[in-house]
Amino acid sequence: MLTIGCHLSSSKGYLSMGKTAVSIGANTFQFFTRNPRGGNAKAIDPQDIDAYLAYAKEHGIGCILAHAPYTLNACSGDAAVRDFAYRAMKEDLERMEYTPGNCYNFHPGSHVGQGIETGISLISRLLNSILTPEHHTTVLLETMAGKGSEVGGRFEELREILDRTELSDHMGVCLDTCHVWDGGYDIVNHPDEVLTEFDRVIGLDRLKAVHLNDSKNPLGARKDRHAKIGEGCIGTEALARVVTHPALRDLPFYLETPNELDGYAREIALMRERADGPASL
Ligand code: FE
């Protein structure tokens, strides 16, 4: 069965997210660990965690995906911004020990004119200062659109970060369909070639999650504007091929499309129908 969900608001806690996910036909979900624009995380409520873990087990919710705030920039030129990145990621990973065995996704960052090499070295330095063998969370680098000075628009850049991170066996990659398309990887006309390239440069065994988004912009636009499934330049057919691809179909998929819950429910049903066939009686 396809593992698919969408981005949900974390403001009411884990149990609430689990119930919302189930109500829209999802069996996983993504959430922000704190306000996406930064700030402090809400205190962990152990009772909410216990209730969630029981609910998740009962309803077949497996691996879930936490997303770091957008303001987390490990390779900023500003030491205060890098310090926030350090504190936020360290604290997020400590909090995630309450729900061990899940994934934590972050945007590698923007080097803001310092150059790719400095960016990559600052990002791996941050990871090396935070990751410990005691963590039970897999940290994912997200493939980026290559907008502005973003690091991670090319597979080679992600590979380089992994190579320079000592505990890289605690790490993986999250492939965002909108971002790779905007970055110039043609998943519409050449999906197999893109996956072969991913495998050659990074290794498909590193791929732990997929962000399933259509894109408002054409191939290589380097823009990063998500569209609803079928309303962008990637299209329903290409996205259905992604969720049914033999190399990908066992991964968890997360919609980050501009939708309310009813729209997410429709997109989840559509992708399930393509992957699992029409719901049987
Ligand atoms: Fe993201």
Ligand code: FE
């Ligand atoms: Fe994404």
Ligand code: ZN
């Ligand atoms: Zn995006």
